Structure formats: C-alpha cells, structure tokens
Amino acid sequence: MTKLEVAIKAAVSSGDLLLNHYGAVKEVNDKESLRDVVSDVDKLSEIKAMSIIEENYPGCVILSEENGLNAPDSGEKWVIDALDGTVNYIHNFPFYCVSISYWVDDKPVIGVVYNPHSNELFYAEKGVGAFLNQVKLSVQNCKLENGLTAMAFSGKAYNPNMRTKEFEIFGKINDISQGCLRTGSAAMNLCYLADGRFSLALGKANKVWDIGAGLLIAEEAGAMVEFNVIDKDKYLVNYIAGTKASKETIEARLGAFI
Amino acid sequence: MGNKIVKKKILIYGAGAIGRGYVPWIFPSDSYELTFVESNKRLREALKRQKKFTTYRTRNGKYEKLVCSFQECFDLGEESPELYDGIITAVGPRQVYSLIEAFSKVDCPIVLFENDSRLPPELRVLTGKDNIYFGIPDVITSNTAPVNMLEIDPLSIVTEDGISFVEDGASSLGGNISYVSKSEMKKQWAAKLYIHNTPHCIAAYLGAMCGYKYLHEGMNKKAIYDIVEGAMEEMGQAVVKLFDLDQEFVDWYSAKELARFSNILLYDPILRVAREPFRKLGLQDRLIGASQLALSTGVIPEKLILGIMTAFMYDESSDEDFNIRILINSLDPKNFLKIIIGLKSHEALYKLIVKKWNNSIEILGDIKK
Numbered sequence: 001m002t003k004l005e006v007a008i009k010a011a012v013s014s015g016d017l018l019l020n021h022y023g024a025v026k027e028v029n030d031k032e033s034l035r036d037v038v039s040d041v042d043k044l045s046e047i048k049a050m051s052i053i054e055e056n057y058p059g060c061v062i063l064s065e066e067n068g069l070n071a072p073d074s075g076e077k078w079v080i081d082a083l084d085g086t087v088n089y090i091h092n093f094p095f096y097c098v099s100i101s102y103w104v105d106d107k108p109v110i111g112v113v114y115n116p117h118s119n120e121l122f123y124a125e126k127g128v129g130a131f132l133n134q135v136k137l138s139v140q141n142c143k144l145e146n147g148l149t150a151m152a153f154s155g156k157a158y159n160p161n162m163r164t165k166e167f168e169i170f171g172k173i174n175d176i177s178q179g180c181l182r183t184g185s186a187a188m189n190l191c192y193l194a195d196g197r198f199s200l201a202l203g204k205a206n207k208v209w210d211i212g213a214g215l216l217i218a219e220e221a222g223a224m225v226e227f228n229v230i231d232k233d234k235y236l237v238n239y240i241a242g243t244k245a246s247k248e249t250i251e252a253r254l255g256a257f258i
Numbered sequence: 259m260g261n262k263i264v265k266k267k268i269l270i271y272g273a274g275a276i277g278r279g280y281v282p283w284i285f286p287s288d289s290y291e292l293t294f295v296e297s298n299k300r301l302r303e304a305l306k307r308q309k310k311f312t313t314y315r316t317r318n319g320k321y322e323k324l325v326c327s328f329q330e331c332f333d334l335g336e337e338s339p340e341l342y343d344g345i346i347t348a349v350g351p352r353q354v355y356s357l358i359e360a361f362s363k364v365d366c367p368i369v370l371f372e373n374d375s376r377l378p379p380e381l382r383v384l385t386g387k388d389n390i391y392f393g394i395p396d397v398i399t400s401n402t403a404p405v406n407m408l409e410i411d412p413l414s415i416v417t418e419d420g421i422s423f424v425e426d427g428a429s430s431l432g433g434n435i436s437y438v439s440k441s442e443m444k445k446q447w448a449a450k451l452y453i454h455n456t457p458h459c460i461a462a463y464l465g466a467m468c469g470y471k472y473l474h475e476g477m478n479k480k481a482i483y484d485i486v487e488g489a490m491e492e493m494g495q496a497v498v499k500l501f502d503l504d505q506e507f508v509d510w511y512s513a514k515e516l517a518r519f520s521n522i523l524l525y526d527p528i529l530r531v532a533r534e535p536f537r538k539l540g541l542q543d544r545l546i547g548a549s550q551l552a553l554s555t556g557v558i559p560e561k562l563i564l565g566i567m568t569a570f571m572y573d574e575s576s577d578e579d580f581n582i583r584i585l586i587n588s589l590d591p592k593n594f595l596k597i598i599i600g601l602k603s604h605e606a607l608y609k610l611i612v613k614k615w616n617n618s619i620e621i622l623g624d625i626k627k
Binding site for chain 1: 581596
C-alpha cells in the first residue's frame, strides 16, 4: 500500500472506533487546561492508527498527540491526531475527526482527515490534489465579506497575555465576514475551507498534529496557505489559510498573522 | 431562374464523437449548414485548418463515407448563437452548464444529446427558456477510427447507423430525426438508459480489466459477452415491469445492443466509455441506480454486481477519477460502499455487494487470466 492508502486506512479504522464509542466515554483527564483533555477513546484510537501505520511501514517515525515521538525525528515522519475535537466528542457534539499526515523536511506531503459522523473523508497528496470522498476539491475565490470563517485558539496555558490579542482578532474577523466560528476542530476548519464551506481558517499556537493534514488538504484544493512553526519543542504552529481574496483582505486589515 | 435552396443553419456544441461523427449524418449538406463550437484547442485548430473531416458510417457490415465541410469552428464564447436555426449539444452532462448564457439568447430549438434526461427541464428553469429539448441519439459513435482511415484524414471518426429520437416540440429542425411524443421518449429513454447504457459501460469495464483497447475486442471473449448479456437480461426484466415495455421490444432492443457492442467495424475505445467511473456509480446512475431498480422489481442483480465490481477495480491513472484505485486499495468493502458510494448499510444492494465481494473478485480474477 502507498503512504496515502495507509493513511486513509488508518484514519478510517480509527474513525470507526470513535463512532463505536460515541456517547460512551468512560474516562476524561485534563492535560494542559480545562479544555485540553484526553479521553480513554483518544488513546484507543491512537493505538489503532499507529498499529496500522507500523504494520505497513515498520520502524517508521511517528509523532502522535498522546505519545509524542516514538523515535528520533529523522526528517520524515507520520503525525497523528487520532481524535481532533475531543471536547466536542465527549459532549456528543458530532464535529470531530481523525487527522493523519506524513511530513518530509518539515512540510506535509500527505494528509487525511476523516469525520466518521458525516462520512466525510478528506485526503490530499502533494502535487496530486485534494479530495472529499470521490470528488476533487477546488477552492473558489470567495471574498471575506461573503464567507464564513473559523479560528482556532492557542491552549489556555500557553501564553495568557496572547489570548486577549487572539480574542481581538477573532472579534474583528467576526465583524468583517459573515461570522467567525470557533468549532473545536482545527483540522475540520481547514477541510471546510478546502471544500468551500469556509473562506478562511486560521490559528495561533495550534499543535502540529491538529493541522498538518488540513494544511495540505487546503493547499492542494487551491487555498493560499502559510504556516510557521513557532515552538519546535512543543510542536506549536501559527497558520493562516484562505481563498486568495479572503487572505489578502485579512492581511490588509489586520497585518501579517503568522 | 432556378430557386435557390435556403439551407438551415445548425450550431453544434462539441465536435467529439456524437457532434462530429453522428450529427452530420442527420443533417445532410444539401439542406443544412453546420458550424461547430469546440473548447478543446487542439481539436478546434485541427478542424479550422482542415475545414472538413471524414465520418464513416457502418451499415450492413460495410463503411459509408461522408466528407463533412462545415462553416466554421469557434472557441466557446466566439459564436453568435442567435444567428442559427437550431442548436445541438454533445458536450457531456458536466459541461453543458457552461452553455446557459448562450442558450438564454436564442429562441430556436435547442436539442441536448447529453445522455441525461434531467438536463432539459433543469436548463429550462435555469435559462427561463422553453425551447430546450431532450434528444436520444440511439447510436454508438467512436471518437476515433482505424489507422488506415486516420492516415487519410487524422480527424476521421466512425459511427453506427443509428436513430435519433427527439421531443416533438423541436420538429421545425427537420433532418433525419424521429420526433416523438413524451410517452415514446420515455420508452426509448428507459431502453437506452438500462438496456444500452448499463451493459455498455459494464462491457467497457470488463474490457479494460482484461487490457483490451476497443469494445468489440472484449466482447469477443465469451466470459465477458456472457456477463454483459446477463446484465442486459436482468435490466430487461426490470424495465418490462417498471416502464410497461413489451417483452418483444426489449428482446429486439437487447439483441440490437449486443450486436452493436460487438461491431468489429466501430473501433469504440474502451477508455471513452469507461471514463469517470464515479459518475456511473452514482446512486441514481447506470450501475448502482440500475441495480437498485432491478432489486425494486424483484430481480437479483447477479451480473450487474459483477459489472459494479469491475468498475470499482478500474485502474486508469490518466482518468479524472483515478482516485478510485486509491480508495478501493485502502478501504474495506463496507466502508467503500458507505463512505464513497453512499449506500446505507441496511440497503439490500449494500448487503448483496458485501456478500458477493470476495466471490466476485475471484470470478473477475479468472476472467482476467
């Protein structure tokens, strides 16, 4: 199987597991903050995804949300978030996904995002294109004022001083677009940009596993994408992705974001 | 002083298989002037350079030749559709929406040879015009020709001797067309959709699986012929019940179709027919949709499922739907049917395909050997 095929298989298998446990979370623990939590199902889902990848690519390097790096980073690695949107999931709000990407030289070259609740499988390969299920995606040039947008915030514990600034940006975007959402899943935000439901998706100090796959999917669908790893040890990334018109407008109004 | 014949001016959108190969036979040059609109730059420039092309019609086991001289070949947007007495489109169902602006300018009959009966009513709404009619070119037209013909004229094309059925509202166009009532259109469309389209693409997917280039080559293989014939029988039983067609008509139509799929003069490329498998696997379309119809009449779609499975296995890297291979490799049957095809797990067809999945792969593997 190719890497893309393995990533799809792993994402869908983990997604099936999430769906089977939906509404039946037994254990929830806080990580960095009240809103940064991990459930027993996150761990099961991660084990599932990792086992499929390791079975097909023995000895590969994997960076996962719950376990970190399984081996020294050699420049090529799998990056897994086996449940992006855990808070949504534990509250039975069906907006969550599995996100798996493959990185070469600090850039994602394969990305898969699967929301088992909506049967939406997003996938992309660098230079090949992005797809939702069987359909190839192509971003239209929606203007900011005509589109819905989404922003993902840094963790509460990351930098409390930054949060006021983030809320300011959120409010401004909310006022100059048809609305800015905080959905709880950064991966899904980027996929919704890729298929035209959003015109802009951006985030501050998000974890790389949250957005690796989504960034590539949005870019391959034709969105303008920029990201910046701001803390390599903590895997934190600032990013902005949007239609050409939306990204240009936001940068003209608010300055450089990343 | 002799009377000068005023020829009708026909604008044809699409100079592909139907537009170039078949339409010139139904609008003879003594009464009609043809003009093309073609968005494919290479084809358009070749047509502009040559000012004519050759279309061959197979009849009674032989070719008839027609050298078609046309007025002009425009790029989309260069044409003035309001200058014509009639418009024919053969651009493909996905592309026809790009013609909405052109349609909204004209009052002459517009006939859509687009293999989708839903398009004319939809376009009537979108354009606000009621002069848009459905047409069924009951014909197979290749988009190429044998090498010896292409050496003489690289734009050569081969078509069958078919019949066109068009809604009678467009009858002012004339030509070699059967203008028929809505009920007759419905009957012809049911036959075309399920006794022609469904087995036709199954023949193509089976042929592609075995590595053949032309449809008749695959049909020459008994195992392929038997599956195509079986699928046609299953659909025949279903349409008799669903559309109140008489068995005699269905039997005649089926025999005609098997003969045309096997026509060794036609050189119908498998890639032309098999392309874009996801569209054919749509819930309402010629494979999944047809099988659902068969099931709804109590017909078990055994051979149709083999056809569906062959479409799932379609492996053509240059196809727009090349990703079907990625998805079939990575997803288990249940997830492929649920996520990609959109079948629900409680549906009979879903259950049947899952049940027959492994056995179908074995059967198809044996045919491929």
